[in-house]
Amino acid sequence: MQRGVLVRLVIFSVLTLAAAFYLVPTFIGEVPSWWAGFLPTERIHLGLDLQGGSHLVLEVKVDKAVENSLERIKEDMRKLLREKAVPPSELERNQGNQIRLKVPAANGDRVRDLLKSEFPNLVLVSSRTDAGGREFLLALHERELRSLREDTVDQSLETIRNRIDQFGVSEPVIQRRGQQDILVQLPGVQDPERAKEIIGKTAILEFKLLDETHSLEEAVKSGPPPGAEILYGYAQKGEGGLGAERVPYLLDARTLMTGEYITDARVRPGSNLDGPYVELMLNSNGARLFERITAENVKRRLAIVLDNRVYSAPVIQERIGGGRASITGTFEMKEARDLAIVLRAGALRAPVEIVEERTVGPSLGRDSIRQGIISFIVGGSLVVLFMIAYYKGAGLVANAALIFNVLFLLAVLAGFKAVLTLPGIAGIVLTIGMAVDANVLINERIREELRGGKSPRSALEAGYERALPAILDSNITTFLSGLILFQFGTGPIKGFAVTLCVGIFTTVLTAVYLTRVYYDYRMAARRLTRISI
Amino acid sequence: MEFIKPGTRIPFTKYRHIAMILSTLVNVAVLALLFTKGPNLGVDFAGGTMVHLKFQQKVSIPEIRQALEKSALGDTVIQDFGEDGSNEFMIRLEKTSVQIGALGEDIRRGLSDQFGEGRFEVRRVESVGPKVGKDLRERGTWSVIAAMIVMGVYIWVRFGFSFGARFGLHFGLGAVIALIHDVLITVGALLVAQYEFDLTIVAALLTIVGFSVNDTVVICDRIRENMRKSRRERLESIINTSINETLSRTILTTGTALMVLTALFFLGGGVIRPFAFALLVGFSSGVYSTIFIASPVILLWERGKK
Numbered sequence: 001m002q003r004g005v006l007v008r009l010v011i012f013s014v015l016t017l018a019a020a021f022y023l024v025p026t027f028i029g030e031v032p033s034w035w036a037g038f039l040p041t042e043r044i045h046l047g048l049d050l051q052g053g054s055h056l057v058l059e060v061k062v063d064k065a066v067e068n069s070l071e072r073i074k075e076d077m078r079k080l081l082r083e084k085a086v087p088p089s090e091l092e093r094n095q096g097n098q099i100r101l102k103v104p105a106a107n108g109d110r111v112r113d114l115l116k117s118e119f120p121n122l123v124l125v126s127s128r129t130d131a132g133g134r135e136f137l138l139a140l141h142e143r144e145l146r147s148l149r150e151d152t153v154d155q156s157l158e159t160i161r162n163r164i165d166q167f168g169v170s171e172p173v174i175q176r177r178g179q180q181d182i183l184v185q186l187p188g189v190q191d192p193e194r195a196k197e198i199i200g201k202t203a204i205l206e207f208k209l210l211d212e213t214h215s216l217e218e219a220v221k222s223g224p225p226p227g228a229e230i231l232y233g234y235a236q237k238g239e240g241g242l243g244a245e246r247v248p249y250l251l252d253a254r255t256l257m258t259g260e261y262i263t264d265a266r267v268r269p270g271s272n273l274d275g276p277y278v279e280l281m282l283n284s285n286g287a288r289l290f291e292r293i294t295a296e297n298v299k300r301r302l303a304i305v306l307d308n309r310v311y312s313a314p315v316i317q318e319r320i321g322g323g324r325a326s327i328t329g330t331f332e333m334k335e336a337r338d339l340a341i342v343l344r345a346g347a348l349r350a351p352v353e354i355v356e357e358r359t360v361g362p363s364l365g366r367d368s369i370r371q372g373i374i375s376f377i378v379g380g381s382l383v384v385l386f387m388i389a390y391y392k393g394a395g396l397v398a399n400a401a402l403i404f405n406v407l408f409l410l411a412v413l414a415g416f417k418a419v420l421t422l423p424g425i426a427g428i429v430l431t432i433g434m435a436v437d438a439n440v441l442i443n444e445r446i447r448e449e450l451r452g453g454k455s456p457r458s459a460l461e462a463g464y465e466r467a468l469p470a471i472l473d474s475n476i477t478t479f480l481s482g483l484i485l486f487q488f489g490t491g492p493i494k495g496f497a498v499t500l501c502v503g504i505f506t507t508v509l510t511a512v513y514l515t516r517v518y519y520d521y522r523m524a525a526r527r528l529t530r531i532s533i
Numbered sequence: 534m535e536f537i538k539p540g541t542r543i544p545f546t547k548y549r550h551i552a553m554i555l556s557t558l559v560n561v562a563v564l565a566l567l568f569t570k571g572p573n574l575g576v577d578f579a580g581g582t583m584v585h586l587k588f589q590q591k592v593s594i595p596e597i598r599q600a601l602e603k604s605a606l607g608d609t610v611i612q613d614f615g616e617d618g619s620n621e622f623m624i625r626l627e628k629t630s631v632q633i634g635a636l637g638e639d640i641r642r643g644l645s646d647q648f649g650e651g652r653f654e655v656r657r658v659e660s661v662g663p664k665v666g667k668d669l670r671e672r673g674t675w676s677v678i679a680a681m682i683v684m685g686v687y688i689w690v691r692f693g694f695s696f697g698a699r700f701g702l703h704f705g706l707g708a709v710i711a712l713i714h715d716v717l718i719t720v721g722a723l724l725v726a727q728y729e730f731d732l733t734i735v736a737a738l739l740t741i742v743g744f745s746v747n748d749t750v751v752i753c754d755r756i757r758e759n760m761r762k763s764r765r766e767r768l769e770s771i772i773n774t775s776i777n778e779t780l781s782r783t784i785l786t787t788g789t790a791l792m793v794l795t796a797l798f799f800l801g802g803g804v805i806r807p808f809a810f811a812l813l814v815g816f817s818s819g820v821y822s823t824i825f826i827a828s829p830v831i832l833l834w835e836r837g838k839k
Contacts, residue, residue, distance in 0.1 A: 049804075057665065192658070354629075355662035364585070364656040364804075371802035379796030383789045390534045390785070423733060426797055426805050430812070433793035434744065437786040441751070444782045451539055470754045474747035477687060481680045481743030485736055488676040493736045500740065 005524050008517045016404065019411035026414055044414045047421030049492045050369055052362035053187040054195060058160070058352040060180045065152040065350035066097055066145065073119065074099050080118055086111050089133055098125060099138040108134035149180070152349045157182050160352075162345035163198050182352070192359045194338065202307050202351045203342040205259030207293065209252040210301040210313050216250045229253045231303075233310035233329075249310045251303055256293050258347075261286020265343035267336045270328070276336040277328040280343065287323025295319040304329075306339070358491065372425035379429050380406075387436060391443050393532025397518055398439035401510040405435050408506040409499065418502070421495030431503030437474065438511035441467040443533055456531045460519055464512070471512060479504045537781040545824050546773045546832060552825035556714055563721030572724060575731030576659050578673070580666035581627045584640060585657035588620040592648065597622060600647030601640065614803055621656070621803070629660045657804075673735040677716060680742045685709035688746070692753060707830035708749045711822035715745045718822075719815040728807040737811035744790070745819030748783050749827045755779050756831075772828045780824075787820050 025031050026043040035041070048055050070093050077099070081088050090102035099122070103111045108129065115122065115136065121144045125137040140148070153176060160182060161174045173185035189195050211228045224230050232246045264281040282290055294302070294316050303313040304327050311329040327339070384402065387395035409428060413420060446463030454462065479501055486497035576583045586597075594611045601609060601624070610625040624640070644653055661669070685705040693701025716738055723734065755775040763771065791813060798809035 059662075353662070354660070355665045357629075357658060357660040359655075359658040361654060361656045363587075363654060368802055368804060371800055371805075375793075375796045375800040378800055379793030382792040382796065386789060386792065422802075422804060423736060423808065426801065426808060429793045429797055429801075430740070430790070433790035434786070436789050437747070437782075440782050440785045440789075444779075444785075448539075448778075466758075470751045473691060473750040473754065477684055477746045477750060478740075478743035480683050480687065481739045484676050484680045484683065485739045488672055488739075489732065489736065493732050496733075496736050 005517065005520045008513070009521065012514060012517060016407070019407050022411040022414045023407070026410070040415065042414055042417055044410065045417060045419045046365075046369075047419045047424065047492055047495050048185060048187060048358070049360050049422045050365045050420065050425075051187055052189075052360050052365040053185065054189050054192045055356075055358040055491055056184040056186075056196070056199070056354055057177065057356035058156075058182045058184060058199070059355045060153050060156045060182060060348075061351045061353060062149045062152050062180050063097075063350075066140065066148060067093070068350070069148055070097060070099060070140065073122070077101065077115075077119065080114065081111065084110075084114060086114070090135075097139065099136075101136045101138065102133050103136075104133045105129055112136070153180055153182070156348050156350065156352060159346050159348055160184065160199055163341055164195075166341045166345060167195060167198055169195070181355070188362065194334070196354065196357070198338050198341055200352055200354060201342045201348075203259065203345075203347045204307055205262070205343060205347065206255045206305045207257040207290075208255055208303045208305055209297060210303055211250045211252045212301065214250060216248060219250045220248050224250060227253055231305060231308055231310050233312070247310075249303055249313060251305070251310075256302075257286070257289055259343060260347070261289065262343055262346075265340040267333070267340050268326070276331050276333050277326050278331075278336055278340050278343065280325045280327065282323040282325065284323070287321070290323065290325060291319060291321045368422045369425075372422060372429075376425065376429050376432075380432050383432055383436060387439070391439075391533055394439070394443050394446070397515050398436055398443070398511065400518075401439065401515050402432060402435060404514055405503075405506045405510040406432070408510065409503050412502050412506065413499070418498050419495055420499075421492040423492045424495030424499045427496045427499030427503065431499065431507065434478070435503070435507040435511050438467075438471045438507060439515065441471055442512070442515070446531065446533055450531070450533070456529065457523055460523070460531065464516055468512070471508065475504045475508055535781070536784055537777075541780070542773070542777050543780075544773060545776050546769050546829060549825060549829035549832070553829065556822075556826060559721070560714060560717045563717045563724070566721065566724050570724065572720070572730045573727060574670075575729035576625070576661045576666070577731040578666050578670040580629060580661050580663035581625065582629055582658070582660040584624045584626070584655060585614065586622050586624065586644070586653050587656050588622070588648065588653045590648070590652060591618075591620060592622075594622070596647065597624070597644070600643045603643050603646075629662050669732065673732070677735065677738045677742065680739050681709055681712045681716070684712060684742060684746045688750065688753065691750075692757065695757065703831050703834040704749075704753045706834065707827040708746055708753075710830050711749055711819075711827040712742050712745060714822045714826050715741055715815050715818045718818040719811050722814040723807070723811060726810065728810060731807075733805070733808040734811055737808050737815065740812060741815030741819065744816060745822065747786070748779075748819055748823035751782065752776060752779050752823055752828060753831075756828075769832055772832055776824055776828060783820055783823065787816055790816050 022040050022042075024035075024039075025041050029043075031039075031041055074091060074093055078088060078091055081091075081103070086103060086107040088101050088103050090100065092100050094100050101111070101115075108127075111134070112124075112127065115124070115138065119138070121141050122138040123141050125139050127134065127136045129135075157174060157176055164172050164174060164184070164186070169186045169189055171187055173183065175183045177183045184199060186192070186195055211225075214225050214228060219225065219228065219230055229251055230248050231251055232248055234246060261282045262280050263283050263286075266279050266281075268277050268279050270277045298316050298318060301313045301315050304311045304325075306327075311327050314328070331339070380402075384399045387398050387402075389395070391398065406428065409431065412418070442463050445467045446459050449459035449462045450456070452459075482497050482501040482504070486494060486501065489497055594613070597611050598609065608627045612623045612625070614621045614623045641655070645651075685708055687705075688708045689701045689705030691701070692704045719738060719741060723730065728734070752775055755778055756772055759766075759771045759775050759778075760768075794809050794813045794816070797805055798813060801809060
């Protein structure tokens with residue numbers, strides 16, 4: 001008996017010491033350097049709802065990437081068939097993401113062979129011949145489709161990571177979630193709106209020629225002529241949002257060049273009159289292409305289009321070599337800087353949509369922490385006072401267990417890098433209220449046994465033994481519902497599930513085993529002649 | 534100190550018929566309310582946007598509405614939030630930030646024009662797309678149902694082993710019926726008090742399920758023990774004795790939990806208040822349902838068999 005008590009005393013002392021060590025960084029803030037070498041340095045991580053910040057879930061529109069890819073294949077196909085002197089009579093992408101190709105019946109077999117050898121990514125869905133010729137329906141190979149979707153999400157994730165890194169957020173979380181979602185968490189971000197703008201921009205940069213042969217007014221009124229399109233720009237300086245005047249541009253629909261050649265983008269201050277502009281550095285291929293485009297179209301206007309918005313359409317004065325281009329427009333400094341970030345980080349292969357946003361300002365987080373601590377203190381004090389009033393000495397023992405309980409609970413949170421959220425704090429407060437259940441069960445049982453005429457010693461033993469099944473059962477059921485909650489919950493709610501489940505372990509450990517060590521110690525020392533209960 | 538004197542014998546099982554009729558009526562009323570009026574869904578489940586604002590000066594809801602009118606945000610609901618005089622408001626929009634573009638900018642501009650730059654603070658923005666909302670709604674409902682089934686199965690297996698499969702099953706069923714009762718009562722109270730249903734409410738309901746079953750476990754445990762001790766006694770009397778013997782514990786445990794929840798309700802702030810409210814109601818209901826529902830259900834089933 002004596003040795004058993006000693007062993008358990010040692011175990012609990014070690015646990016307490018360890019718990020205290022894990023909590024030191026949380027309570028003293030910066031740990032000294034000698035500490036960092038071999039002792040825990042992790043503080044309890046605060047969730048976004050406590051420290052402020054943004055939680056975003058982005059859905060990558062992968063279908064758009066599939067469409068784009070098919071569109072590209074279609075254009076390649078048109079080019080190839082023309083080169084091979086078997087031009088298509090009809091070629092289009094239909095709604096079901098298939099390519100429909102029609103050729104004169106005489107060319108049918110040759111085209112089929114060409115498709116097979118030149119487009120291994122496509123599968124022939126059907127082919128039939130009627131009076132108009134031979135018609136092929138082609139779709140992307142299932143495997144190809146899957147890898148395209150995967151790549152699109154992965155590429156989007158990398159791009160968004162780049163953008164966030166350049167935007168400057170400390171300890172961001174950027175993760176894939178499920179099939180096509182990306183989870184982004186930006187702790188402590190000061191301007192969530194701006195962060196969202198930067199993350200969500202598709203940033204597809206295109207250079208297109210202005211169509212100056214047709215009338216713009218005509219096109220606005222009755223739709224653009226074939227091969228042309230109308231896109232808009234904004235006239236007023238700095239006003240991208242509502243109320244700014246929209247200016248239509250009639251553009252040649254062909255894209256001469258895209259942003260894929262950009263190696264760098266910088267903000268240049270510009271003159272007072274024009275405001276800042278963004279200078280683009282192109283790689284050697286891009287530089288050659290840009291030189292050719294400008295050489296072929298001197299005196300025409302070249303529109304610079306970002307995400308279907310025309311930024312500017314300057315006249316090409318002369319051939320531009322050297323791989324530098326610039327986007328002037330109606331920028332504020334901040335806008336120009338954000339534009340440079342997204343151009344540097346590259347375009348998203350598919351648009352993203354924010355499907356969930358939770359942003360908490362820093363002041364609300366601070367208030368929540370304060371209110372959480374106050375409720376903890378008030379709620380805890382009520383329980384502690386009540387336990388003393390009701391159980392006297394045994395109440396004190398239960399209260400001591402309660403203090404160790406909270407100590408262990410916080411230490412586990414710190415040690416396992418769990419995130420403490422506002423519902424998580426509520427979970428700790430609730431744990432206090434529920435933890436004493438174990439002591440109540442034990443104490444009620446001891447009282448019963450004492451009333452039955454047992455000696456303090458055997459009443460104690462019977463009390464612990466008989467109460468244990470019920471204590472375990474009730475904690476297991478709470479734990480099970482905590483697990484379900486963990487499965488279901490996101491962010492803050494997960495934090496609650498974590499504190500609830502961890503709290504159950506620490507409760508059983510302290511309320512049952514730790515208090516037992518105390519009584520056993522007293523029994524071993526033969527000082528237990530009466531139980532204050 | 535003792536609340537319940539030893540030897541107390543309140544004939545709880547006597548009241549079981551009245552209790553059952555009463556509970557059935559209340560539960561049917563909650564269901565009727567749920568299906569006619571429907572729950573007041575928060576952005577988590579309904580989709581849309583919630584913006585939580587704090588002003589430095591005293592403002593009124595009509596003033597805020599006026600400020601936002603220009604932004605053409607669609608249907609807006611503006612509510613007072615938090616304590617009196619804290620000048621905090623919640624603006625609820627059907628649209629999500631994706632659909633209106635730079636939502637925050639629009640709202641901010643409208644409010645700055647009306648109340649002056651920097652006179653207010655955006656404390657919280659929550660925006661959930663309709664698809665996510667639907668997904669969360671379904672998963673939330675299922676997780677509560679799953680939790681109740683898991684509890685029932687746990688009790689069935691747990692008491693089935695030591696008590697015979699039939700008893701286990703009846704204990705399990707009694708517990709599940711009591712849990713359904715507690716969840717419905719909580720939902721009803723939330724409906725009446727007009728709290729919004731969101732993720733924290735699901736968390737509360739799951740906690741209620743996990744906590745409320747504790748009482749049932751403890752009483753069933755005692756019934757099991759007493760059945761062993763006095764095999765000749767009638768089941769009704771055994772159940773009654775068991776309820777009385779554990780009554781003190783039931784009251785104390787729920788009491789301490791209610792103490793901390795009351796602290797959370799009054800001091801924990803507006804974000805946590807609906808959560809604390811749900812738990813207060815659910816835990817209290819748990820005591821009632823264990824005594825007046827779970828135990829009689831066991832009795833009912835055992836009678837039916839004999």
